[in-house]
Amino acid sequence: MEYTIGEIAKKFNLTISQIRFYDKEGLLPEIKRVNGIRKFTDSDIETIFLIECLKKADLQLKDIKQFIEWTKEGDSSIEKRLNFFLMQREKTKAKIAAMKKALCMVEYKCWYYETAQKLGSVKALEAKKEKLTPKKIKSLLKKAHKK
Amino acid sequence: MEYTIGEIAKKFNLTISQIRFYDKEGLLPEIKRVNGIRKFTDSDIETIFLIECLKKADLQLKDIKQFIEWTKEGDSSIEKRLNFFLMQREKTKAKIAAMKKALCMVEYKCWYYETAQKLGSVKALEAKKEKLTPKKIKSLLKKAHKK
DNA sequence: TATTGACCTAAAGTTAAGTTTAGGTTATAT
DNA sequence: ATATAACCTAAACTTAACTTTAGGTCAATA
Numbered sequence: 001m002e003y004t005i006g007e008i009a010k011k012f013n014l015t016i017s018q019i020r021f022y023d024k025e026g027l028l029p030e031i032k033r034v035n036g037i038r039k040f041t042d043s044d045i046e047t048i049f050l051i052e053c054l055k056k057a058d059l060q061l062k063d064i065k066q067f068i069e070w071t072k073e074g075d076s077s078i079e080k081r082l083n084f085f086l087m088q089r090e091k092t093k094a095k096i097a098a099m100k101k102a103l104c105m106v107e108y109k110c111w112y113y114e115t116a117q118k119l120g121s122v123k124a125l126e127a128k129k130e131k132l133t134p135k136k137i138k139s140l141l142k143k144a145h146k147k
Numbered sequence: 148m149e150y151t152i153g154e155i156a157k158k159f160n161l162t163i164s165q166i167r168f169y170d171k172e173g174l175l176p177e178i179k180r181v182n183g184i185r186k187f188t189d190s191d192i193e194t195i196f197l198i199e200c201l202k203k204a205d206l207q208l209k210d211i212k213q214f215i216e217w218t219k220e221g222d223s224s225i226e227k228r229l230n231f232f233l234m235q236r237e238k239t240k241a242k243i244a245a246m247k248k249a250l251c252m253v254e255y256k257c258w259y260y261e262t263a264q265k266l267g268s269v270k271a272l273e274a275k276k277e278k279l280t281p282k283k284i285k286s287l288l289k290k291a292h293k294k
Numbered sequence: 295t296a297t298t299g300a301c302c303t304a305a306a307g308t309t310a311a312g313t314t315t316a317g318g319t320t321a322t323a324t
Numbered sequence: 325a326t327a328t329a330a331c332c333t334a335a336a337c338t339t340a341a342c343t344t345t346a347g348g349t350c351a352a353t354a
Contacts, residue, residue, distance in 0.1 A: 006300065017343060020302085025341090035350080037301055050252070057249035061341070075268045082260035089253045092246065099243050102204035105197070106236045113229035121222045153330065167332090168312060182320075184331055208311070 003040040057092045111137050150187040204239045
């Protein structure tokens with residue numbers, strides 16, 4: 001099957017100009033053209049799916065582009081591609097871990113303002129904070145402070 | 148205790164201009180000045196710690212600023228602040244979940260190129276892919292495809 | 295036949311989160 | 325007394341990832 005840029009945009013919930021931008025940047029190297037109009041194949045769809053996935057894994061477009069260029073080089077770049085993803089795996093894991101830690105602070109703030117609301121003021125909460133703070137929240141805070 | 152901007156930068160592993168930038172943007176509203184020179188107190192340090200935490204939780208500076216402004220308004224903004232963090236908690240959780248799913252794709256790619264390397268070529272891998280792909284990886288891929 | 299809708303390009307503009315530059319003050323060490 | 329280090333501002337520049345604008349082609353529909 002072949003698809004137009006508008007169909008692809010809908011499928012992936014991207015804007016048309018985003019897809020043109022990826023194309024211009026060299027992330028979609030193999031797109032067919034008929035009378036100048038882009039025709040996307042299933043293999044292009046796979047590429048776009050991968051791009052969206054890697055973006056969510058916190059990769060930059062220039063790095064995704066690098067990978068795509070290595071792919072075009074064939075088997076000689078297998079090791080580069082492997083190392084690329086091994087490194088990226090650690091980066092993404094680290095980022096997730098950091099976000100989880102930061103989430104603790106957000107959860108603490110939820111507790112903080114829920115309690116302040118119940119007590120009627122921040123001052124009232126601050127006065128009783130030591131006693132009121134649940135152990136769970138205290139350990140969350142410790143987590144957020146840890147490097 | 149009071150600290151200079153240089154000391155704070157080291158403490159938080161930020162650049163001096165980053166801290167000046169936060170100040171300029173209104174994220175550090177209460178900094179003392181002596182002869183024009185910023186003097187940071189423990190309460191400023193708490194604010195910076197919070198900013199860094201919220202940044203890691205994927206908040207934008209303008210949202211952090213909004214929160215800081217609400218803080219200055221006093222108890223009348225408790226509900227706004229609570230709703231702010233309740234919403235943010237969901238956003239951050241969603242982001243973590245999306246990253247975890249995207250990580251599956253990165254892990255698949257690690258497996259893919261490890262195996263291609265062992266077999267000597269991508270072609271050899273593609274030929275045997277169906278048989279070789281471990282169940283674990285297959286379910287990872289499913290995860291990555293799922294919305 | 296004319297106009298509407300989907301496509302195209304190139305180039306300029308936008309936003310976030312800084313960095314860099316250029317020029318200036320102040321405190322301390324030699 | 326001078327030079328160095330640490331601070332200051334304002335304004336211009338940077339980068340990533342787009343979006344917007346302006347102008348143009350082409351096919352189908354009223």
